[in-house]
Amino acid sequence: MEQRLKTVLICHHDAPLHRVAMARWLGSFSDLTGIVEIHEPRARLWRRVRRELRRVGALRFLDVLAYRAWDRLTLAAADRRWEAGLLARLGRLYGAVPVSTPVHVTTDPNSAATVAFIRERAPDLALAACKIILRPALFSIPPRGTFVVHPGICPEYRNAHGCFWALARDDGHNVGATLLKVDAGVDTGPVYGYFRYPYDASRESPFMIQSRVVFDNLDQIRATLLAIGAGRASPLDTSTRRSATWGQPRLSAYIGWKRLARRRRAGAYAAVS
Numbered sequence: 001m002e003q004r005l006k007t008v009l010i011c012h013h014d015a016p017l018h019r020v021a022m023a024r025w026l027g028s029f030s031d032l033t034g035i036v037e038i039h040e041p042r043a044r045l046w047r048r049v050r051r052e053l054r055r056v057g058a059l060r061f062l063d064v065l066a067y068r069a070w071d072r073l074t075l076a077a078a079d080r081r082w083e084a085g086l087l088a089r090l091g092r093l094y095g096a097v098p099v100s101t102p103v104h105v106t107t108d109p110n111s112a113a114t115v116a117f118i119r120e121r122a123p124d125l126a127l128a129a130c131k132i133i134l135r136p137a138l139f140s141i142p143p144r145g146t147f148v149v150h151p152g153i154c155p156e157y158r159n160a161h162g163c164f165w166a167l168a169r170d171d172g173h174n175v176g177a178t179l180l181k182v183d184a185g186v187d188t189g190p191v192y193g194y195f196r197y198p199y200d201a202s203r204e205s206p207f208m209i210q211s212r213v214v215f216d217n218l219d220q221i222r223a224t225l226l227a228i229g230a231g232r233a234s235p236l237d238t239s240t241r242r243s244a245t246w247g248q249p250r251l252s253a254y255i256g257w258k259r260l261a262r263r264r265r266a267g268a269y270a271a272v273s
Contacts, residue, residue, distance in 0.1 A: 005030040005229040008123040008142070010109055010130055013037045017211060018129040021087055024094035026127060027101070029222050030229075034102045034121035036114055038130055041107050048131075052248055063250035070251050071206075079207040086215060110135045118142075124229050128182060131160075139182040144229055146182040149221060151210035153194060154178040155243035158187035163210045165246040167201055168253035170260060175199055177213040179224055181235070186245060190235030193224045201261035206249060 007030040011018035019037065026032050053061045104117040109132055118126065118141050125144035128134060139146035152162010153174040166174040176196035183189035195217035199209050214221070227233040 005125070005226060006033050006121075006123045007031065008034045008036065008118055008121050008126040010036040010126060010128040010134075010146075011038065012130055013039050013105075015129065016087055017083065017215065021090040021094070021215070022127070022129060023097050024090065025218055025222070027097050028094045029226065032097060032101055033123055034104060034117060035097075036109055036117065037103055037105045038109055038132065039105060039107055040132075044107075044132075055247060060250060063252050064248045066251040067249045067254055070254070071249075075205045075207070079205055082205075082208055083211070086211070090215070108132075110138055114138065115141070125225070127225075133186065134182055136184060144231075147192070147225070147228070148180060148182055148187070149195075149214050150178045150180060150187050151213055152176075152178060152187075152246075154180055154187050154191055155238050155241055157246055158243065159245040160247055161206070161210070161249050162246060163213060164206045164249045164257075165253070167206075167209070167261075168249075168257045170257075172201070175209065175213065177217065179221060188243070191238050192228060192233055192235055193220070195220055202258065202265045206254070 007026055009018075009023050009026055009032065011022065013019055019035075023032065023035055052064065056064070102117075102121065104114060106114050108114065109128075109130060115138050118138065123142045125142045126139070126146040128139070128146055128148045134146065150158075150162065152158065153166065153176050154162070156171075156174050157163075157166055162178075163175050166172070176194050178187070178191055179193040179195070180187060180191045181189040195213060197212055197216040199212065201209075204212075224233060
């Protein structure tokens with residue numbers, strides 16, 4: 001009888017699709033031996049803000065802030081309602097994580113205490129759903145590796161908000177998620193699979209799309225993780241493809257994406273009427 005895959009989940013405490021739904025899903029087909037729950041201090045958020053400001057400059061950073069304000073005022077309420085519906089649906093599909101499952105609460109997933117926790121849990125592989133770059137001392141512990149389901153097609157859309165930027169650049173084929181093995185770079189590790197769905201660019205929000213590329217494909221992702229755990233999976237060759245990193249969404253890019261998507265929808269309706 002084949003031994004059940006042992007896993008650990010690394011996620012943020014305030015991301016329920018990961019902390020609740022992904023934990024339940026992972027426990028449905030593997031022995032979830034532990035959860036690393038990250039509570040980010042505000043200082044790390046400010047470091048992220050300063051890094052983005054240095055990367056894009058003051059003018060584009062104002063565009064980033066404008067998108068954040070727009071999202072909060074016009075999109076966030078509907079996104080939260082949609083998220084609650086998805087959580088309820090996934091909750092009916094996957095049973096609750098046992099209360100006996102060890103949870104390690106930390107502000108730093110790279111801390112010595114977190115490394116010790118993962119060593120003690122001895123997973124075959126780890127799944128990371130976090131915004132923090134993991135160090136080799138941590139991601140190299142599981143013998144099969146540490147993996148991330150990145151909302152974006154790599155290597156073309158590495159780093160943050162890959163689906164948003166593919167849509168903003170009218171690059172519809174590259175709207176999807178990538179299952180990749182974590183290495184020392186930023187989404188530069190070996191790729192084991194791509195996952196897509198028939199999104200609606202004119203009606204769905206960025207949050208909905210980047211969530212659905214993952215959660216609409218849980219069965220396929222599960223099958224790939226099980227193949228990796230059993231040693232039956234090989235990485236895809238991406239060596240000849242362009243690699244690029246992206247940052248935070250900007251309002252000007254969002255407006256351009258939605259304007260084009262709605263124009264195309266109106267044209268499609270006109271063509272069939």
